[in-house]
Every structure is written in structure tokens, then in C-alpha cells.
Amino acid sequence: MNKCYINGIGCISAQKTFDGGFLNEVEVNTTEVIISAKNPDYKAFISPGAIRRMAKGVKMGIAASQYALKEAQVEIPDAIIAGTGMGCLQDSEKFLKAIIDNKEQYLTPTSFIQSTHNTVGAQIALNLQCKGYNFTYVNGAISLESALLDALLQIETGEAGTILAGGVDETSGHTMSLYELVGLIKHKDQVPMDILNPKTPAAVFSEGAGFFVLESQKKSTTYATLEAVGIYNTLRQNEVVSFIENFLTTNNLKPHDIDAVVLGNNGDVAFDGYYNEAERLFPSTPLVYYKHLSGEYNTATSFGLWTALHILKKQEIPQIIQKNQVTKHPIKRIILYNQYRGKDHSLTLLNHADL
Amino acid sequence: MPNKVAITGMGIISSIGNNVEDNFHALINGTTGITKTDYLNTIYKDTLKFGEVKLSNQQLESILELPTNHRFPRTSLLGAYAAAQAIESAGIKNINEVPTGLISSTSVGGMDKTEQYFYEYFENEAIRRFILSHDAGETSHQIADYLGIKGLVTTVSTACSSAANAIMMGARLIKAGKLERVIVGGADALSIFTVNGFNSLMILTDDVNTPFDNNRKGLNLGEAAAYIVLESERQVQKNNKKVLAYLSGYGNANDAFHQTASSENGEGATLAMQKAFEVSGLKISEIDYINAHGTATPNNDLSEGRAIQNVFGKKAPVFSSTKPFTGHTLAAAASVEAVYSILALQNNMVFPNKNFKIPMEELDLIPQTSLLEKPVHHVLSNSFGFGGNCSTLIFSKS
Amino acid sequence: MENLKHELKTKIIEALNLEDIAIEDINDDHPLFGDGLGLDSIDALELIVLLDKDYGIKLTDPKEGKTIFQSINTMAAYITEHRSK
Numbered sequence: 001m002n003k004c005y006i007n008g009i010g011c012i013s014a015q016k017t018f019d020g021g022f023l024n025e026v027e028v029n030t031t032e033v034i035i036s037a038k039n040p041d042y043k044a045f046i047s048p049g050a051i052r053r054m055a056k057g058v059k060m061g062i063a064a065s066q067y068a069l070k071e072a073q074v075e076i077p078d079a080i081i082a083g084t085g086m087g088c089l090q091d092s093e094k095f096l097k098a099i100i101d102n103k104e105q106y107l108t109p110t111s112f113i114q115s116t117h118n119t120v121g122a123q124i125a126l127n128l129q130c131k132g133y134n135f136t137y138v139n140g141a142i143s144l145e146s147a148l149l150d151a152l153l154q155i156e157t158g159e160a161g162t163i164l165a166g167g168v169d170e171t172s173g174h175t176m177s178l179y180e181l182v183g184l185i186k187h188k189d190q191v192p193m194d195i196l197n198p199k200t201p202a203a204v205f206s207e208g209a210g211f212f213v214l215e216s217q218k219k220s221t222t223y224a225t226l227e228a229v230g231i232y233n234t235l236r237q238n239e240v241v242s243f244i245e246n247f248l249t250t251n252n253l254k255p256h257d258i259d260a261v262v263l264g265n266n267g268d269v270a271f272d273g274y275y276n277e278a279e280r281l282f283p284s285t286p287l288v289y290y291k292h293l294s295g296e297y298n299t300a301t302s303f304g305l306w307t308a309l310h311i312l313k314k315q316e317i318p319q320i321i322q323k324n325q326v327t328k329h330p331i332k333r334i335i336l337y338n339q340y341r342g343k344d345h346s347l348t349l350l351n352h353a354d355l
Numbered sequence: 356m357p358n359k360v361a362i363t364g365m366g367i368i369s370s371i372g373n374n375v376e377d378n379f380h381a382l383i384n385g386t387t388g389i390t391k392t393d394y395l396n397t398i399y400k401d402t403l404k405f406g407e408v409k410l411s412n413q414q415l416e417s418i419l420e421l422p423t424n425h426r427f428p429r430t431s432l433l434g435a436y437a438a439a440q441a442i443e444s445a446g447i448k449n450i451n452e453v454p455t456g457l458i459s460s461t462s463v464g465g466m467d468k469t470e471q472y473f474y475e476y477f478e479n480e481a482i483r484r485f486i487l488s489h490d491a492g493e494t495s496h497q498i499a500d501y502l503g504i505k506g507l508v509t510t511v512s513t514a515c516s517s518a519a520n521a522i523m524m525g526a527r528l529i530k531a532g533k534l535e536r537v538i539v540g541g542a543d544a545l546s547i548f549t550v551n552g553f554n555s556l557m558i559l560t561d562d563v564n565t566p567f568d569n570n571r572k573g574l575n576l577g578e579a580a581a582y583i584v585l586e587s588e589r590q591v592q593k594n595n596k597k598v599l600a601y602l603s604g605y606g607n608a609n610d611a612f613h614q615t616a617s618s619e620n621g622e623g624a625t626l627a628m629q630k631a632f633e634v635s636g637l638k639i640s641e642i643d644y645i646n647a648h649g650t651a652t653p654n655n656d657l658s659e660g661r662a663i664q665n666v667f668g669k670k671a672p673v674f675s676s677t678k679p680f681t682g683h684t685l686a687a688a689a690s691v692e693a694v695y696s697i698l699a700l701q702n703n704m705v706f707p708n709k710n711f712k713i714p715m716e717e718l719d720l721i722p723q724t725s726l727l728e729k730p731v732h733h734v735l736s737n738s739f740g741f742g743g744n745c746s747t748l749i750f751s752k753s
Numbered sequence: 754m755e756n757l758k759h760e761l762k763t764k765i766i767e768a769l770n771l772e773d774i775a776i777e778d779i780n781d782d783h784p785l786f787g788d789g790l791g792l793d794s795i796d797a798l799e800l801i802v803l804l805d806k807d808y809g810i811k812l813t814d815p816k817e818g819k820t821i822f823q824s825i826n827t828m829a830a831y832i833t834e835h836r837s838k
Contacts, residue, residue: 049791052770080609086490087512096466099551100473104398106806108768108799112552113614113741116462117491117512122742125609131626134609134744135520138512139492146509150524153531178476178486233499233508343496557798557815616794 004155004226005353008072008213010064010166011306012037013294014206018067022310023318026293030192033185034176035206035295050123053110055090057170060209061120062127065164069128071221072213078160079133081150082121082168083143085298089172091115097174120168120209133160141264141344142231143167144210144299148348149229151214158216166211167299176205186267195267195292196323203266206295210302212309222353223309224334227251230347235339240277244337247347255281259331260317262288262308264338266296271341278337286331287323301338305348308334312352358634359601359751360526361591364445364584366437367694369681370406370577374440379698382706383726387680389563389575397547399554402561405545406577406682408433419501426484428465431494433580433687434542435501441538442502445584446596453535453590456507458525459495459582460517460541462686464488467546494542507534512686514740515648516607517541518581519689519748523605525585535590540582540690549685550576556615558652564683565710566649566676567656567722574650577682581690583697598753600697603733604637606630610743616654621662623745624737628666631747637733642672642749644705646692646736647722649676650683659737660718672735673723675708689738689746696734696750703731757829768803769796781825789824797822809837 011017014035016025029035042051042059045066051059061082069077091114098107113119118136125134133154137146144167151165179185186193186202193200214226230247248254261282263275279287288311294303311317315331332355336348367374370388371381381388389404394411397403410418415432416425419439427435438457442450465488472482487493495510507528511521518541525539543549553559553576560573583599591598608630610623617623632639648659663671677695684691699705708722734750762776765785769792783789786797797818804810804821810832812818821831 048773049793052772053795085492095552096470096473096548099470099547104547104551106802107551107555108802109552109555109615110795110799112548112555113795115552116514116741118514118740118742118744119614121513122609122614122744125611125743126614129611131609131611131623133607134513134742135511135524135607136513137509138490139495139508139510140490142509143492150527153527153533157531174473175489181476182483182486231507231509233496233504233506344492555798555802557801613793614795 001156002158002216004152005215005218005222006212006224006226006309007215007219007221008068009223009306009309010067011210011303012060012064013208013303014038015293017306022314023320026320028292029204033188033191033204034171035204036171037207053114055088055114055170057088057168058120058123061168062124064166064209065124065211068211068213069164072219074162074213076128076130077162077164077213079154079163080121080124080130081135081147081163081165083137083147083299084117084120084167085140085143085169087117087138088115088119089170089175093172093174139344141298141338141340142346144301145229145231145346145348148226149231152226152229155214155216161216163214164211165214166209167302168209169207169297169299171205171207193267195265196289198267198269198272201268201270203268203296205297207297208294208303210306218353224312224350224353227349227351232345234343235345237273237277240274241281243345244278244281244347251349258282258285258333258335259328260286260288260311260334262304262334262336264291264301264304265289266291274339284326286317286326286328288317288321289323290321301336301346304336304338308336308350312350359603360529360585361588361598362583362600362602362697363586363596363598364441365599365694365697366440366444367581367691368408368433368437369579369684369691370408371680375694382680382695385707385709387709389682395545395547397550399550403559404563404575406575406684407545408578424484426488427497428468428485428488429544430461430463430465430542431497433544433578434459434494434498437542437580438498438502438538438582441582441584450503451505454506455504455536456528456534457495457499457504458509458511458521458537458539459498460511460521460686461491461494461543462512462514462517463543463546463549464491464494466548467544470547513744514742515685515688516738516740516744516746517686519738519746520607522602522693522748523607526602526605529585529587536584536586538582538584541687542580543578543685543687545576545578560651563710564651564679566651566678566708567660567715567720568711569713569715571651571653571656573652575682577684579681579684579687579691581687581694583690583693600700600753601751602748603751604631604635604749605747606634607746610745612743615741617658617739619658621658621665623743624659624662624739625665627745627747628662631749635749637749639667640670642733642735643731644699644734645672645674646696646734647674647676648737648739649678651678655739656715657717660715660720663720664718671720673705673727675706675723677706679709692736693748696736699731699734700750700752704728705731754829754833757832758825761825761828764803768799779825783824785822785824807838808832810835
């Protein structure tokens with residue numbers, strides 16, 4: 001079985017995560033409930049003929065993938081595997097609104113074409129002229145993890161040597177309004193909030209893209225190895241501990257083998273209890289959280305993964321993302337745990353590149 | 356064939372039948388399911404024809420015994436219906452006795468509700484429970500919950516190749532030992548969104564679809580759900596399971612040509628078929644029947660036809676598109692056609708490519724237009740989606 | 754006819770989201786597709802809708818667009834002859 005090295009990363013988010021630094025300049029949101037991602041200059045990545053049709057998600061996905069490929073020094077990967085929770089919302093809404101407002105008349109195809117869930121993966125392939133395997137997973141908060149699991153299996157078996165895998169989600173007016181209606185988004189008077197001590201339900205929403213180059217060979221740019229990905233559809237809070245223990249056991253590990261735990265706390269009092277349960281297994285381990293910087297979206301774990309990879313490479317945890325005061329040196333193994341409203345539970349295990 | 360994965364169950368609901376047997380009888384009797392719509396509220400209800408499942412949402416809810424406050428959009432209703440059939444067909448009594456997953460696929464998801472209630476959501480609290488049923492993943496969750504599955508549940512969405520890709524990922528997980536069983540396939544309901552989307556691309560016909568015909572004008576949209584159950588060799592031996600057929604080969608490639616159109620030389624399709632052959636270890640001469648994607652759009656049939664010629668040269672086996680029966684069921688197409696491929700293997704039959712009259716000028720290929728009884732050992736099934744997504748599956752006799 | 758050509762250029766820039774192109778940049782005679790303005794088959798479909806919505810001309814076969822949309826001149830000529838709005 002081949003090892004799976006993560007050799008390049010690209011992240012677009014509510015923070016300036018595309019400039020190569022690791023949380024040097026951080027903006028902690030105190031006023032908004034829906035945060036837009038910070039943008040690089042997309043024209044540097046996409047031709048004018050193509051960019052004119054693209055909504056934000058596609059642009060973020062292409063830019064993030066270019067950063068990752070460049071870092072890993074890869075021109076054309078063997079496969080492209082994308083994950084998105086909601087797909088291309090902006091174009092979907094645009095086309096749907098046109099249908100309803102114009103009573104099915106005078107409809108133009110561009111936004112329909114751009115609305116298909118696999119548009120990001122397809123556009124990346126078109127741009128690169130990559131004719132290899134191309135999948136898109138669309139399953140809420142495990143969309144990215146499904147892509148990572150698929151990529152991991154292919155690298156391990158040698159089915160592919162270089163895979164670009166990532167996640168992307170965009171915010172969009174109509175859908176965000178609907179989310180507000182059903183109480184998924186915090187009210188404006190509920191921010192600022194202490195994400196680690198939530199008093200109210202719902203989360204602050206955002207958007208972003210995180211792409212990663214996974215390869216069977218180690219490189220000077222290697223951040224870590226991806227060791228395992230676990231996915232589970234639904235758990236009660238009292239099942240979290242055994243979920244994590246079983247995952248570790250399958251990988252011949254015990255909780256004390258883990259040097260940092262990255263958790264997806266999003267400030268939702270109704271569901272962050274899952275993370276409290278997870279923490280019980282790791283009383284003397286650094287605990288990391290990030291959604292106070294990234295906001296919540298189905299593929300926000302791409303930000304968490306980007307964070308974990310930097311922690312492994314730099315061997316330090318910036319104070320702004322550490323929940324407790326424990327330190328561990330060296331940091332050899334990191335586990336990420338995430339869920340959304342009790343569903344789509346994921347565990348991702350990373351090892352230091354030299355382990 | 357070292358790479359094959361056992362298929363132990365299947366379930367389907369389509370415009371030509373609500374179960375495997377009814378679909379089979381329609382296929383052998385030549386009874387197509389392309390009609391005017393009974394349920395879609397579209398300006399095209401009198402001008403376009405569809406492959407519609409003739410059960411209303413209320414009827415489906417009743418059959419599934421859902422509570423009144425359920426939030427299943429039509430895609431989930433169809434999906435749960437077919438997936439439950441597949442599990443029963445596989446003789447599974449206790450769904451979680453061994454690691455069992457679900458990999459579903461859809462392009463529509465809960466769009467039928469989203470479009471129906473687009474503005475009404477803001478006025479009417481009672482229907483808001485459908486807001487969270489919009490996304491693709493939610494339909495898979497609903498199907499998994501209906502079946503009682505606890506474990507790995509995920510969703511593929513790559514337009515019209517989706518279900519083939521779900522099947523591929525399921526096979527990969529079984530081979531890697533991550534799952535002992537997996538229910539794989541797809542579901543897509545008709546929706547105003549897709550009707551208008553395809554219409555804006557000018558690839559719908561106002562008649563019945565005529566795959567591989569020189570005068571073909573486009574596709575009929577359809578809806579369906581179909582699932583197959585893949586099991587590890589260990590489970591098959593342990594439970595002495597009847598194997599319906601084997602998934603012996605698969606491949607996915609990207610055309611990287613255009614967002615919606617396929618390349619004229621069928622490069623992506625060619626690559627997908629070649630990959631499937633590599634995985635299966637079969638020779639091209641061993642394929643007895645190709646169930647083509649054959650949507651009857653000018654573009655697909657030319658591209659696919661060229662790809663078949665690229666791969667098989669002058670020795671293409673008999674082939675047909677079954678979309679004149681069912682319409683193009685989008686994400687579910689590949690799993691519908693997986694069921695039909697398995698039926699072909701089990702019954703040694705090739706189903707007809709109906710509505711065909713005139714061979715395409717550009718190709719040396721004529722589809723099989725009548726039901727053909729012949730030994731069928733290996734079937735190749737193609738499904739190609741927007742975004743250049745090309746998938747091929749090879750099924751083999753058990 | 755000159756007014757129509759100017760109108761067409763404005764509409765094309767808007768409908769096809771050609772952000773970096775000005776009306777002056779579009780030459781009446783130059784090819785709109787391929788090497789000229791660089792439009793593609795998706796743009797052709799958009800223009801077909803434009804013909805219907807703004808000028809009442811319905812094209813049933815997308816292939817007809819190839820000759821009609823060759824240039825601003827050919828578009829203007831066709832519209833002048835067939836418009837019902």
C-alpha cells in the first residue's frame with residue numbers, strides 16, 4: 001500500500017488564507033452572520049472568456065486548485081475529485097428565479113449549465129485539459145471527506161499517483177434567506193459570540209474553497225500524510241466516544257497517540273455538545289478550533305484541514321485557534337472531527353510527513 | 356477476473372414498471388413509457404413527452420407508509436422505494452449486521468419542492484420543513500434513514516453519469532475492505548428546473564426519442580430510481596448468497612472539451628471504455644452487448660458512436676439504447692441501465708433500440724432494433740454527463 | 754440599421770457578460786464566433802433567446818444560428834427582415 005502525501009494546498013476563505021502565510025493577519029468576525037470569502041485576483045487564474053460565466057464558487061475552486069497544484073509542482077493530476085455541500089447555488093437560484101418570474105419563457109442556458117453540481121471539477125479539468133478520473137461528491141458536511149476518502153483509496157492502491165481533491169461552497173442570497181427562516185443562521189443580535197461557550201443555536205455562515213494535492217511520492221513541499229478518513233451518517237451524542245475510539249483502534253492507535261485534535265465547533269448550542277463528548281477522550285491534548293475564523297459551510301473542514309496541515313509543518317499552534325493551554329512537542333499526529341446538526345460525522349487522521 | 360464484485364440484489368422504479376419484473380416485461384414486450392405528464396405543472400405539458408413514473412407523490416408516500424409531516428421530496432420517495440426493493444431482493448434482514456453503506460446519486464435532489472415553494476416559503480410556515488430537503492445529500496440521508504442504515508452514506512453528483520460513479524465508488528470500498536455491503540445507485544424525479552434547463556439547451560425532442568437515428572432531434576426527460584447491492588466475496592460465501600451478476604469492470608474519464616457538449620471524436624467516452632476493459636481484463640471480443648447512453652441528442656450519439664468505433668473498430672457487438680423505453684432519467688440512468696444489463700445477462704437477451712429508422716451518415720453502426728435472444732456473458736454500459744464526465748461499467752454473468 | 758447595430762452590440766455585451774469589451778471594440782464586420790469576439794456554442798443559444806425575447810424571432814434549429822450570427826451585419830440584416838417586435 002502506498003502512503004498518501006499531501007504536497008500542495010490552496011485555501012480561499014473568510015480569512016486571507018491564499019497568500020502563503022498561516023493566520024498572520026486574522027479578522028475575527030464580530031458583526032456579520034453571513035461572511036463573504038476574501039478574494040485573490042481571479043483574473044490571474046481564469047481567462048476573460050471563461051470568467052464571465054462563473055459564479056464565486058467556481059472561481060474560488062479554480063483559484064484554490066491552482067495554488068495547490070503550483071505548490072506541489074504538478075501540471076496535470078491523474079484525477080480531480082471535488083466535494084460540495086450545496087453545489088453551485090448562485091447559478092441554481094438565478095435559473096430558478098428566471099423560470100418562475102418569466103413563467104418558463106425566454107430562459108438562457110448559461111446559469112443552468114453552471115448550476116450542475118460537478119461544474120467546479122469539470123471547469124478545473126477543462127482548464128488543465130485533464131482527461132482523468134473526475135468525481136464530485138455532494139453530501140453535506142462530509143462532501144470534502146468523501147473526496148478525500150476516494151483519493152486516499154486510489155493513492156494507496158496505486159490506481160492514481162497524483163490527485164487534486166478539494167471542497168467548495170458559496171453563499172447565495174435566496175438560500176441564505178431560507179436558512180434564516182428555518183433558524184440555521186445566527187440572528188444579528190447574537191454576534192459577537194464566544195464560539196466555545198455557545199448560548200444560542202445556529203451558526204455564522206460563510207463560504208470558501210480548499211484544494212489539496214495528494215500523491216504517492218514525498219516531496220520537499222510535503223505537509224503530512226493522510227492516513228485515514230472515517231464517515232458516519234448519524235450518531236447520538238453518547239455514541240461519539242466509541243465512534244472515535246473505534247476509528248483509532250482500526251488505525252492501531254489510542255487517544256494518547258494523538259498530539260492535537262481539530263474540532264468543528266460552530267457555536268450552535270444545540271449541537272456543539274458533540275465536540276464536548278469528543279474532548280473527553282483527549283484530556284491532555286491540544287484542542288484546536290477554527291470556525292470562529294472560517295464560519296460554517298458544508299466544506300468548512302477544508303479550512304480545518306488547511307489549519308491542521310500548517311500545524312504539522314510548522315510544529316506550532318497559533319493561540320487564536322487553541323482552545324486549551326496544553327502543549328505537545330513534537331506534534332506527530334492530528335485528528336480532525338466534524339459534524340453538522342448531528343449528521344455527517346467525519347474523522348480525518350494526519351501524520352507528520354516524517355513519521 | 357480478480358477484480359469483480361458480486362451483485363446480490365436490485366430494485367427499480369421507472370416509467371415502464373414499479374419493480375424489476377414489470378420493467379423486464381415491458382422491455383421484452385416493447386412497451387415504452389414515454390407519455391404526456393400527469394404531475395408536472397409546466398407550460399410544456401402538452402408539447403413535450405416524458406418518461407414519468409405513474410404514481411403521484413401521495414401514492415408513493417402511502418406505499419412507503421411515511422408519517423404526514425415527512426419531508427421527502429419526490430426524488431427521495433422514488434429512491435426509498437427502489438432501494439428498499441434492492442435490499443429485499445438481496446435477502447438482507449438486518450441491515451447493520453455487517454458494515455453496510457449507501458452511495459446514492461442525484462442531480463435534482465429536492466428541487467421539485469424548492470421550485471414549487473420558491474416564494475411561498477416566506478409566507479407559509481407549514482411547508483418550511485422542505486427547505487432542508489433541497490440538497491443532494493439530504494435525499495441520500497432520507498433513503499438511508501428509511502432503510503435504517505447506520506454507517507457510511509454519501510452522494511455522487513456528476514450529472515448523467517452519477518449512478519455509474521456511485522456504483523464505482525461502492526465497488527472500490529468493497530475491494531478495499533472498508534465495507535462488506537453497499538447499496539449503490541441513483542434517483543432523479545422530474546422537475547420544472549430540468550425541463551427548462553434542457554429546453555434552453557435545445558436538446559429536447561417534441562416527439563419520442565430516436566437514438567442513433569440520422570434524424571434524431573433530442574431526448575425525452577424521464578424519472579426513475581434504481582439500486583443494486585454489492586457484497587464482498589466474504590459475505591457471499593458466508594451467507595451462500597445468490598449472485599445476480601458481477602461488476603467486473605469500470606472506468607471514468609473526462610472529455611475536457613466543453614461544459615455540455617461531448618467531443619466529436621468521443622475521446623472521453625473512448626478513455627472510459629478503455630479503462631473499464633483494463634479493470635476487467637476482458638478482451639473487446641468478449642462483450643456481447645453494449646447498453647449505450649444513447650440519449651438521441653445529435654451530439655451524444657455521434658460522440659458515443661465514434662467512441663464505440665474507436666474501441667471496437669469494425670467489431671462492435673450488438674448495442675442498443677433503452678432510453679426510448681424510460682426516457683433519460685439523468686442521475687439514475689446508469690443504475691436503471693445497470694439493472695437492465697443484469698437482466699440481459701440473466702435472460703440472455705438484448706433489448707431493442709426502439710424508434711430507429713435511418714442509420715447515421717457518419718457512422719457504420721446500426722443498433723439492435725428488435726428483441727434478440729443470444730448468449731450474453733458480458734455487458735458494457737455507458738453513461739455520459741455534463742462536464743465531460745464519461746463512465747463505463749462492465750457486468751458479467753455469475 | 755445603424756441604430757439596430759448599436760443596440761445589438763449593447764445587448765450582446767450585457768447578455769453575454771462581456772465585462773471587458775466596449776461597444777467601440779465590436780466591429781460590424783468581424784466574426785463574432787471563433788477567432789473574432791471569441792463567442793462559443795453556449796453564447797449562440799443565448800443569442801437565440803435574445804432574438805425571440807427582443808425581436809419576436811423564433812429559431813427552432815440551433816444550427817440556423819451559424820449563418821445568422823456570423824457578424825453584427827448579418828444579425829442586423831436578419832432581424833430587420835424577420836422581426837415581429
